[in-house]
Amino acid sequence: MKFVDEAFIDIAAGDGGNGCVSFRHEKYKEFGGPNGGDGGRGGHVFAVADPNLNTLVDFRYSRRHEAKRGEHGMGSDMFGAAGTDITLKMPVGTIITDAETGEVLYELLNPGEVITIAKGGDGGFGNMRFKSAINRAPRQKTPGWPGEKKNLKLELKVLADVGLLGMPNAGKSTFITAVSNARPKIADYPFTTLHPNLGVVRVGPEQSFVVADIPGLIEGASEGAGLGHQFLRHLQRTRLLLHIVDLAPFDDAVDPVAQAKAIVNELKKYDQQLYNKPRWLVLNKLDMVPADEREARVKDFVKRFKWKGPVFEISALTREGCEPLIHAIFRHVQSEQRTENEPVEVDPRFAGDAPA
Numbered sequence: 001m002k003f004v005d006e007a008f009i010d011i012a013a014g015d016g017g018n019g020c021v022s023f024r025h026e027k028y029k030e031f032g033g034p035n036g037g038d039g040g041r042g043g044h045v046f047a048v049a050d051p052n053l054n055t056l057v058d059f060r061y062s063r064r065h066e067a068k069r070g071e072h073g074m075g076s077d078m079f080g081a082a083g084t085d086i087t088l089k090m091p092v093g094t095i096i097t098d099a100e101t102g103e104v105l106y107e108l109l110n111p112g113e114v115i116t117i118a119k120g121g122d123g124g125f126g127n128m129r130f131k132s133a134i135n136r137a138p139r140q141k142t143p144g145w146p147g148e149k150k151n152l153k154l155e156l157k158v159l160a161d162v163g164l165l166g167m168p169n170a171g172k173s174t175f176i177t178a179v180s181n182a183r184p185k186i187a188d189y190p191f192t193t194l195h196p197n198l199g200v201v202r203v204g205p206e207q208s209f210v211v212a213d214i215p216g217l218i219e220g221a222s223e224g225a226g227l228g229h230q231f232l233r234h235l236q237r238t239r240l241l242l243h244i245v246d247l248a249p250f251d252d253a254v255d256p257v258a259q260a261k262a263i264v265n266e267l268k269k270y271d272q273q274l275y276n277k278p279r280w281l282v283l284n285k286l287d288m289v290p291a292d293e294r295e296a297r298v299k300d301f302v303k304r305f306k307w308k309g310p311v312f313e314i315s316a317l318t319r320e321g322c323e324p325l326i327h328a329i330f331r332h333v334q335s336e337q338r339t340e341n342e343p344v345e346v347d348p349r350f351a352g353d354a355p356a
Contacts, residue, residue: 009151011065012118016069016146017042017069017123033131034126037080039072040071046115047115056091067083085120160212162238164212164244166263170245175282175314257301257304282314284316
């Protein structure tokens with residue numbers, strides 16, 4: 001399915017029903033008095049966070065959403081029925097903003113969360129509301145109040161625990177295929193990934209985390225170059241960033257250190273908070289480096305890159321080094337989620353401390 005992360009919709013809550021002017025007419029009761037009822041309220045428009053959805057594509061083909069208006073009031077003290085509400089299902093992580101002002105109105109962050117995005121108008125008053133000691137036969141009524149109408153922009157930020165950074169063809173898609181249930185397109189040319197891919201990584205029974213693979217970044221991405229700049233927003237809610245580096249580029253003229261520094265610079269230009277997130281270095285494609293050269297090449301890269309954080313050496317293609325990495329990731333993600341009274345169960349084979 002195509003990943004759609006923006007959509008524009010028009011919503012309209014229902015108008016309230018009008019009040020009624022009516023008088024009681026019964027045999028032997030000459031002055032029955034007013035009995036016009038109130039109008040019913042208009043239908044509301046709700047939004048619900050549906051964990052089964054991961055795209056806004058439905059709203060591309062269905063832009064207008066209107067709730068029903070309330071029924072008008074009737075005689076015999078009969079109030080109008082309320083208009084039917086409508087509920088719009090949206091993916092978890094959807095941000096709802098005013099399309100005209102850009103103001104953020106709501107955020108759907110929790111599965112099952114329900115918010116009212118447009119309120120229906122109240123019903124008008126019937127003439128029985130205006131009865132008094134000095135006005136026993138009122139002929140006043142009020143119309144129903146209009147429902148809210150809004151032009152909204154929907155924006156989806158992927159809710160993932162771990163985000164993958166890297167240049168095109170660094171091996172991010174191969175990595176997410178190796179460790180998760182995601183099956184993105186993989187090929188030997190840049191920009192194979194054209195939209196974000198989500199994968200669930202199973203560590204053990206009821207132990208998992210979500211990885212997001214976005215299109216590769218290039219120099220100038222923060223100003224709009226390339227494809228990945230459209231999806232940098234999806235990394236803003238992750239708990240950990242994995243910077244995947246191709247340690248064995250096909251072109252000998254390509255310097256992996258220069259490429260890695262370019263990615264870090266684009267990250268810093270785009271969002272300082274995103275730049276400050278925990279970030280681990282993952283050196284990929286070790287299967288393409290001769291065994292007797294691996295250690296020296298890794299040390300040279302870390303030294304020239306001036307990296308002081310965690311370093312992992314893997315081959316996503318052969319899955320070498322992937323298992324220790326995903327267990328370290330799981331411990332890191334759980335350490336941010338748990339409270340002091342909620343111990344985390346980890347596979348005893350990987351019970352050591354994760355890299356700082």
